[in-house]
Amino acid sequence: MAKNIVIIGGGVIGLTSAWYCTQRGHQVTVIDRNPMARDGCSFGNAGMIVPSHFVPLAAPGMIKLGLKWMWNPESPFYIRPRASWDLLAWLWQFRNACNAAHVKQAAPLLRDLHLASRVCFQELSSEFEDSFSLTPNGLLMLCKSEQALNEEAETAELANSLNVEACVLDARATAKKDPAIEMDVAGSIYYPRDCHLSPGKLMARLQSELSSKGCRFLWETDCKNFHLRGRQATAVETSQGSIEADEFIICGGVWSSSLGRQLRLNLPMQAGKGYSVTLEKPCQQPSICSILTEARVAVTPMGSSLRFGGTMEISGLDQSISRSRVRGIIRSIADYFPKFKPSDFANCEPWTGLRPCSPDGLPYIGRSRQWENVIVSTGHAMMGISLAPISGRCVAAIADAEQPAIDNFGLLSPDRFCK
Secondary structure, eight states: OOOEEEEEOOSHHHHHHHHHHHHTTOEEEEEOSSOSSOOOTTTSSOOEEOTTOOSOSSOTTHHHHHHHHTTOTTSSEEEOOOOOHHHHHHHHHHHHHOSHHHHHHHHHHHHHHHHHHHHHHHHHHHHTTTTTOOBOOOEEEEESSHHHHHHHHHHHHHHHHTTOOOEEEEHHHHHHHOTTSOOOOSEEEEETTOEEOOHHHHHHHHHHHHHHTTOEEEOSOOEEEEEEETTEEEEEEETTEEEEOSEEEEOOGGGHHHHHHHTTOOOOOEEEEEEEEEESSOSSOOSSEEEETTTTEEEEEETTEEEEEEEEEEOSSOOOOOHHHHHHHHHHHHHHOTTOOGGGGTTOOOEEEEEEEOTTSOOEEEEOTTOTTEEEEEOBGGGHHHHHHHHHHHHHHHHTTOOOSOTTGGGGOTTTTOO
């Protein structure tokens, strides 16, 4: 039977959830705290679909690496010290998850989610007439040093054992793979099943298609609290009044934790600030997206423009731009692509967005055991675009009392940090 569904959050996770719920015949309302002309995490990211990213953020060695980078103002990772119990609790949970057993358990699940999402993107590209420039050219993990290449080769070996194809390339083979751009690297790992797209175009098309199918959007609308009866939420109280629904889906990104607290849900989350700069007319244009491995910078061709994005800055809900972090991104580019100069970026306005990061590096997707009609889909960190359609499809299935056809889906439970 058709339901009235309220989705809180108009980012890519919210819009894909709305799309698949609408496809099942439900009446959907999307509520977002931002204006329609927004520029959040779903817009300025690198636009990559990455089956190669099956290792969660919480992995062995991350704490040591983070401490090493902490004292460099241009480094790819930074935690701003502040008096916050939520931050301390998150760091403790992150520490507990940084182990090999967690990676072994999470990797097959992340692989399956990314590969299923890739199929969804192919279907959407066909249905939307290739309006968001889906490009299945693979991804290059570019390594400046032999040491980095050897370390990435170990990840490639693990990838192949999980049936995620990965090829180790030397410098000559890397140059041959993408001759449109000059590179100065020791080699690379090529992941042929990765893809890239234009996130802004994807968001615009999703919003347009949803509007044409009767989805209602409430912009600049804050959610204040929920009306509860027994084990159900009956309505959400907003700045535009009370809105009733049969199902409520929380897709509020970094603000999902505070929404969850209104429902007595424990969704530990920290905002991982990321930056990007986009060259409209680059001196060279690669055909394959890449990651500058040591610098942790993602590089994505988007039509005639070229986007560079990176950093993970844990600094609370602070959307100010750190010029030193942006300089770190820009300075690293010439190390890998010699034709580019810092002066090329003189007129580029940097973008920043807040990624929702769970402490174990896995998103929260599922129905809470406390409430019969509340579903959560958030905490995707740097994998928001990549996992958006499969997350939306799973959410729509759950709303219809179906179990998503993904092995070990319970690892994503929104109750996993509840006592």
